Amino acid sequence: MGGAGLFGLVAGPLSGQHVYKEVHALLPGEFTWHPERQPYGPLAVVVSIDEQRAHVYRNGVRIAVSTCSTGKAGHETPTGVFVILQKDRDHRSSTYNNAPMPNMNRLTWDGIALHAGNLPGYPASHGCVRLPLEFSALLFELTHLGTPVIIAASNHDPIDVVHPGLILSGYADHEFDEVLSTLEPRKHPKDWKISDIHPITSIIASSTDAQLLVLENNEEVLQGDLIWDGKPLGSHVYTLKGPNEAAKGMHWEALTYDVAGRGGVSDLSRVGAGPEFNEKLRQYVHPGMLFVLTDLPLHPDHRSGRDFVIMS
Template sequence: MTKLTRRSLLATGGCFGLTLMAGPTLGQHVYKEISALAPGEFTWHPERQPRGPVAVIVSLNEQLVHVYRNGVRIAVSTCSSGKPGHETPTGVFVVLQKDRDHRSSTYNNAPMPNTNRLTWDGIALHAGKLPGYPASHGCVRLPLKFSALLFDVTHLGTPVIIADEHHFPMDVAHPGMILSGYADQEFEDVLATLEPRKHPSDWEIDDGYPITSMIASAYDQKIAILENDREVAEGPLIWDGEPLGSHVYVLKGPHDAAKGMHWEALTYSGSDGGLHDLRRVRTDKAFSEVIKQYVHPGMIYVFTDLPLHPDSRSGRDFVIMS
């Protein structure tokens, strides 16, 4: 069985030691059908959805990066992922660090503009050379102009899904906090915890609040809570016994009409994108109370049928699922 780990990518070299040999591709904003984009071209239409949480989907088969804000696609760019022998890892990541002027600490202080770091071992989104095919040592290279625009809309904790294929996100509203038996007062209780908390995109650079993520593993029958890149709690997973699939849910905030939480649902790893029912999943009352301490708009919740292996995790990377 394929394992879910926070694995070291040092064996593949990462990409933070990769020299951008001929300099990054500048890139060009164009008005084209996505299928007609040439290497270095991108579309950028933030006016389609000015506000809301951002999610990034990297489609390796297409060599395209799709950017969604509040469930609406606002941009698509060509990219270059890892070449054979240095393939870009697939799965669910969050932005761990942002550095507009990052330079390689290994090779000649090489520039890697507009870096959104995804693992501490060296995988990132950044500006680079785009020859029209996978050519990096594991990172996802972007046109320079596009990487600067993307840098401005991402934040620490922005989910980045790297997958072989691309699925469109869906809106999901669920009664209750999804992890306990629903009670009338639950919505008010959770709403009270959300009110003083801002979305990470609204945080000041020095706020330093931790980003919360949760992972539900059907294999291990448990839910893990992470702050930034460290596990801080775990509890029992109670569900219907059927496969959970491979899904990521981004919490938008309360949904008054449904008396529940409003989520953006994204699918990865070939799962059926239409199977989104958060009522299938809950936990016991004690762990529900723990979860309420960590919930905030912009948090992500990952479903997987793969095992969690904390004993084999390397460093402090977020979850990598292959």
């Protein structure tokens, strides 16, 4: 799972050091941590392979940045959209000689995770994302099952978007009130208790297949025709914050996870579905749901509900 041996979890670069620096000036093992900048709201983690940095956003505000180490040549860390599937504070690798992997947030069942590890200043893991020990412990306290983790070539800050999306066909008051009544009793994953079992919903729009697919955890529960302008969609992920009553629309946080997909991230008006699909979709909607736009096909090689939402 990406890091044989921590070579002793001791004070210093491996343990990590909280510093007050610009992001580009961080040295291996250094990180910034300012959760007070946004105490509440949904969390998202963006790992930038080019920068070897992990950015943490809460409610669209960046609250932390850390140096990291991703996969080395031959063991590259996959890019795409993932959700945290499992958390284990004292995990050990089943693949690499029982190596300790503290504060593990699992992203795939076949071995990709965020965890504490050695940070030499360049990609050096077997595919995982290594973090400073102290930073990984702080992050472990904030993440939850279903937290989106976007692994991308480079970082892009989230954009706040208010738009009906697929959930509403428009901004009509009566329709908004109907959806609001179904959303209110459904919790965001950050509010789940450990013993709670709730499905995590992801919607994927694929321009290649001209299809929409709805996943609940590892199950495909709904599929329908995608209605869009016929142009490439790019690579974007939207996290549903909840309803925006002032605008009578849905409140989303949008992130681009591919350099080629820059621009147009906030334009959800390009995609839609038929009324029958929209009506069925509403039973699966919850705050924290992901809506992913991609130009990749909906093939298991690129998408698996059990492992990841979409892998590029």
